[in-house]
Amino acid sequence: MMRPDTEAELADAIGSATGPIRVEGGGTRATGGGGAVLRTGGLSGITLYEPGALTMVARAGTPLAEVEAALAAEGQRLPFEPMDHRGLLGTKGEPTIGGVFAANVSGPRRIAVGAARDFLLGVRFVDGAGRIVANGGRVMKNVTGYDLVKLMAGSRGTLGVLSEVSFKVLPRPAAVATLRLSGLSDVDAVTALARALGSPWEVSGAAHAPDRAATLIRIEGSEASVRYRAGALQKLLAGFGAAEIVTDGAENAGLWAAIRDVAAFQAGSGDVWRLSVKPSDAPRIVAALPECRALYDWGGGLVWLLAPEGKHMAAIREAVSAAGGHATRLRGDGPGAYPPQPPAIAALEAGLRARFDPRGILNPGLMGD
Amino acid sequence: MEMPPPDPAILARQPELVKRLSGALSAGAVISDPAETRAYECDALTAYRCAPLAVVLPSSTQEVAAVLRICHDMRVPVVPRGSGTSLAGGALPGGDCVVLGVARMTAVLETDYANRFIRVQAGRTNLSVTGAVEADGFFYAPDPSSQLACAIAGNIAMNSGGAHCLKYGVTTNNLLGVTLVLMDGTVTELGGAHLDAGGLDLLGLVCGSEGQLGVVTEATLRILPRPEGARPVLIGFDSSEVAGACVSDIIKAGVLPVAIEFMDRPCIRACEAFASAGYPDCEALLIVEVEGSEAEIDEQLGVILQIARRHDPVELRESGSEEESAAIWLGRKSAFGAMGQIGDYMCLDGTIPVSELPRVLRRISEMSEEFGLRVGNVFHAGDGNMHPLILYDANKPGDLETCEAFGAEILKLCVEVGGCLTGEHGVGVEKRDLMAHQYTPDDLEAQMAVKDVFDPKWLLNPAKVFPLAASEPRRVAAE
Ligand SMILES: Cc1cc2nc3c(=O)[nH]c(=O)nc-3n(C[C@H](O)[C@H](O)[C@H](O)COP(=O)(O)OP(=O)(O)OC[C@H]3O[C@@H](n4cnc5c(N)ncnc54)[C@H](O)[C@@H]3O)c2cc1C
Ligand SMILES: Cc1cc2nc3c(=O)[nH]c(=O)nc-3n(C[C@H](O)[C@H](O)[C@H](O)COP(=O)(O)OP(=O)(O)OC[C@H]3O[C@@H](n4cnc5c(N)ncnc54)[C@H](O)[C@@H]3O)c2cc1C
Numbered sequence A: 001m002m003r004p005d006t007e008a009e010l011a012d013a014i015g016s017a018t019g020p021i022r023v024e025g026g027g028t029r030a031t032g033g034g035g036a037v038l039r040t041g042g043l044s045g046i047t048l049y050e051p052g053a054l055t056m057v058a059r060a061g062t063p064l065a066e067v068e069a070a071l072a073a074e075g076q077r078l079p080f081e082p083m084d085h086r087g088l089l090g091t092k093g094e095p096t097i098g099g100v101f102a103a104n105v106s107g108p109r110r111i112a113v114g115a116a117r118d119f120l121l122g123v124r125f126v127d128g129a130g131r132i133v134a135n136g137g138r139v140m141k142n143v144t145g146y147d148l149v150k151l152m153a154g155s156r157g158t159l160g161v162l163s164e165v166s167f168k169v170l171p172r173p174a175a176v177a178t179l180r181l182s183g184l185s186d187v188d189a190v191t192a193l194a195r196a197l198g199s200p201w202e203v204s205g206a207a208h209a210p211d212r213a214a215t216l217i218r219i220e221g222s223e224a225s226v227r228y229r230a231g232a233l234q235k236l237l238a239g240f241g242a243a244e245i246v247t248d249g250a251e252n253a254g255l256w257a258a259i260r261d262v263a264a265f266q267a268g269s270g271d272v273w274r275l276s277v278k279p280s281d282a283p284r285i286v287a288a289l290p291e292c293r294a295l296y297d298w299g300g301g302l303v304w305l306l307a308p309e310g311k312h313m314a315a316i317r318e319a320v321s322a323a324g325g326h327a328t329r330l331r332g333d334g335p336g337a338y339p340p341q342p343p344a345i346a347a348l349e350a351g352l353r354a355r356f357d358p359r360g361i362l363n364p365g366l367m368g369d
Numbered sequence B: 001m002e003m004p005p006p007d008p009a010i011l012a013r014q015p016e017l018v019k020r021l022s023g024a025l026s027a028g029a030v031i032s033d034p035a036e037t038r039a040y041e042c043d044a045l046t047a048y049r050c051a052p053l054a055v056v057l058p059s060s061t062q063e064v065a066a067v068l069r070i071c072h073d074m075r076v077p078v079v080p081r082g083s084g085t086s087l088a089g090g091a092l093p094g095g096d097c098v099v100l101g102v103a104r105m106t107a108v109l110e111t112d113y114a115n116r117f118i119r120v121q122a123g124r125t126n127l128s129v130t131g132a133v134e135a136d137g138f139f140y141a142p143d144p145s146s147q148l149a150c151a152i153a154g155n156i157a158m159n160s161g162g163a164h165c166l167k168y169g170v171t172t173n174n175l176l177g178v179t180l181v182l183m184d185g186t187v188t189e190l191g192g193a194h195l196d197a198g199g200l201d202l203l204g205l206v207c208g209s210e211g212q213l214g215v216v217t218e219a220t221l222r223i224l225p226r227p228e229g230a231r232p233v234l235i236g237f238d239s240s241e242v243a244g245a246c247v248s249d250i251i252k253a254g255v256l257p258v259a260i261e262f263m264d265r266p267c268i269r270a271c272e273a274f275a276s277a278g279y280p281d282c283e284a285l286l287i288v289e290v291e292g293s294e295a296e297i298d299e300q301l302g303v304i305l306q307i308a309r310r311h312d313p314v315e316l317r318e319s320g321s322e323e324e325s326a327a328i329w330l331g332r333k334s335a336f337g338a339m340g341q342i343g344d345y346m347c348l349d350g351t352i353p354v355s356e357l358p359r360v361l362r363r364i365s366e367m368s369e370e371f372g373l374r375v376g377n378v379f380h381a382g383d384g385n386m387h388p389l390i391l392y393d394a395n396k397p398g399d400l401e402t403c404e405a406f407g408a409e410i411l412k413l414c415v416e417v418g419g420c421l422t423g424e425h426g427v428g429v430e431k432r433d434l435m436a437h438q439y440t441p442d443d444l445e446a447q448m449a450v451k452d453v454f455d456p457k458w459l460l461n462p463a464k465v466f467p468l469a470a471s472e473p474r475r476v477a478a479e
Helices: A007-015 A064-073 A097-102 A148-152 A186-197 A223-236 A249-260 A279-287 A313-323 A343-356 B008-012 B014-024 B034-040 B061-073 B126-136 B152-158 B202-206 B240-252 B265-275 B294-310 B322-333 B335-342 B354-371 B399-416 B432-438 B441-454 B468-478
Strands: A021-024 A036-039 A046-050 A055-059 A120-127 A132-136 A160-168 A175-182 A203-209 A214-221 A244-246 A271-277 A293-297 A302-307 A325-331 B054-056 B078-081 B098-101 B108-112 B117-121 B175-181 B187-191 B215-222 B230-237 B259-264 B284-291 B315-318 B344-347 B375-380 B388-392
Touching: A007 A120, A007 A132, A007 A160, A046 A064, A055 A064, A064 A097, A097 A160, A120 A148, A132 A148, A132 A160, A132 B441, A148 B202, A148 B441, A175 A186, A175 A223, A175 A249, A186 A203, A186 A214, A186 A223, A186 A279, A186 A293, A203 A249, A214 A223, A214 A249, A223 B294, A244 A249, A271 A279, A271 A313, A279 A293, A279 A302, A279 A313, A313 A325, A343 B187, A343 B202, A343 B441, B008 B014, B014 B054, B014 B061, B034 B054, B034 B098, B061 B078, B061 B098, B061 B175, B061 B215, B078 B152, B078 B215, B108 B126, B117 B126, B126 B152, B152 B215, B175 B202, B187 B202, B230 B240, B230 B294, B230 B322, B240 B259, B240 B284, B240 B294, B240 B354, B259 B265, B259 B322, B265 B322, B265 B335, B265 B375, B284 B294, B284 B322, B294 B315, B322 B335, B335 B344, B335 B375, B335 B388, B344 B399, B354 B375, B354 B399, B388 B399, B399 B432, B432 B441, B432 B468, B441 B468
Parallel strands: A021 A036, B054 B098, B078 B098
Antiparallel strands: A046 A055, A055 A160, A120 A132, A120 A160, A175 A214, A175 A244, A203 A214, A203 A293, A271 A302, A271 A325, A293 A302, B108 B117, B117 B215, B175 B187, B175 B215, B230 B284, B230 B315, B259 B284, B259 B375, B344 B388, B375 B388
16 A cells, blocks of 8 residues: 655655556545555645635645635535545545546535536646646646646546645525425426526525425524515515515535435435536436436436436446436446447547556546547 | 748648648638738738638638648648637648638527526627627627627637636636537537546647647536626725735635726826826726626625725725716726827736735836836736736837846746746737646646647647747657
């Protein structure tokens, strides 16, 4: 196992590697794959935090918990609400900030503020040849050269190993409330969520849990503003039934953590799929898949699907690609977890891998070849 | 500024090229008469001009693909062009280049309010995207000051920003998908009406790639419901330091304005002379705008005014009506025009960490003395994106060169304090040769490797973004 403590050691470790490397942050993802383990935990620590500029710089192996605690102390937070995968994947370990960005992990608030990739301002990484590369920086507006920051976000260690990330944070609002509608069909729920998201009242969470027939709409801000907007949304959605308003902070936190971490599918077995689709397509896609249970987030744009173990892969892929979108299997065994790409895109991706990792040693096969 | 000399072999093939292009496009879509190609000799960086070999104005993705196949086949470099408002020379052609303009591709292809997106052809102007949805209560958020003229294609290529990106982000944060035609004519779809990439984030990579990776012909854009209302407040200070500290305190307090704009005294005076906006004659001025219902606006402005008062403002002007809001914005919106009245100017675009504002402003005014050129500062203070406007006289020999040298020093300073060379205008030809100040050879190599993959022959907008010396081996090898 390799556990470099500095970026230079990281560059050495990768440069002198002779075989495949498996990059691990907190190791909270379940699937392995072969290769020598490279742990990023030695590259740890927040190197700069300017609350007045809404920016933080941290080494990639810094535990997510440490980042969140530092932000909380200044009344700020990671706006994109990264999920904790441990419950769903049955893994242990401490998620790292590098892992979060490497997998572009975003939760319910993504629909309002953007994904992890939208908040990543700069990266330092070591590519597969052992070269140290910097891109972006720590300022919010930066178009100097190509945006390799976006390329690295979500590349899951297949193009390089992040050594440092800088990112934008936002203030934590004073109040939160959730409107809860009950008994809606999937189609009606997604319609109600679209109505809410299309209103000027800045919805920061829009989910539907068919299991409980609960449709949830979150708003955040100052006390007065949240009260006002909750009332306005209640009126707007009157046609969908009487909405209950949840204002208790702890109850809200629980509700949205359950959506974020897909609590409904944590216990028991079955494959868990993550579908990114056009929101209004979601109910139809779900209805066409037999034996599957669904949880809708992002107003329907993100569907968590629980499928019987090893079944329906072809049907899921077919349904999603016919409508436009993509599906990734987060839990479950066997090949094909990542969506296959059309030939022209696959060629570009393969070309980039060949450039950034000429020996093909970084997480080989993880995202396809 | 140097451009690679045109390749005589390509120049010699012009008649054949024009013939093949004319065969592939509808009548009137190919321009080769030197009297007409002159109209495409520059963008808004007018100091540099060069008429292209030919101009094509295709009407569809298929026509764009046909043009690119021909140029690829004949090894002719192509410069994509939207509306030609780039301030970085991004759309500046070389003499052996075909300019591919998307100005005829302006259609709205799909509007979807339930899923909050619009799909347009890429030549559509920024403002007319909002125009297509505003009657239904929606808008497209990125709002560059050039929005009346600039095209979505150029916005995507430059990852353009605007005054309101503190809250809404820049182009890349509002772009859901593109149709991208590669240099060999291959048509690809990146993203769409869904969120995030299934594989690598190629959409994120293409946004901001300055027309070097492919030609964007269509775009899916996120649209947002219009807020109930918006109102600005104007705050004047007798020092830039204090104004900078006020910005930082506002952000720390947890209110998130949609815009925080900053102007310094030279700029305030120019705007007053030009637009008579009624600005106070002070050292620094902030315009802070918030959104929401009337009550929400009052609440947020209350917090902001309370913070501002702690910093001893010389002027505090809260807008109470649409007319007063317009008056507050009037000067800011005419800033570039106002400076243009005084003389020729060069507009810089570096970004700095907000905390470095006072130091950088002080240093710029010292340098202004050293170089003997006046400079006014107007910028997006919330995100540190500066726009120093250096005044010079284009008719005075040597003045442009002095201005360029001064500009380069300011940009180096931005990098030195932890910022970057360009926050929203792009590198183009203008900042190409400064890239080595921000990036190491390995950093640049990684970026150029991306171009190798998308455009192995380096035919798309080849002499931009990278220092000429750094890209030369690739450009030459591809010939
Ligand atoms: C097949 C599969 C697909 C997944 N898809 C998604 C998804 O689409 N969306 C989502 O939100 N989550 C997804 N996850 C979960 C996510 O990868 C992790 O749970 C999360 O990143 C936790 O961080 P960690 O520090 O524990 O990272 P790890 O679990 O250790 O690593 C996460 C990924 O990032 C890479 N990585 C970690 N650190 C670095 C670094 N410093 N530099 C470069 N790469 C690094 C790893 O190689 C791995 O590919 C997926 C997991 C699996 C098993
Ligand atoms: C008065 C003024 C104010 C401005 N204010 C702002 C501002 O507030 N914020 C801001 O960010 N910018 C601003 N700009 C700069 C400029 O307007 C932007 O960069 C704009 O996005 C350029 O759009 P365009 O359509 O004019 O592109 P062009 O100038 O035609 O081209 C710009 C770049 O895009 C590439 N390109 C064009 N079309 C395509 C295509 N179809 N496919 C691929 N690449 C393509 C070109 O090759 C070139 O590199 C301002 C400019 C002016 C003159």
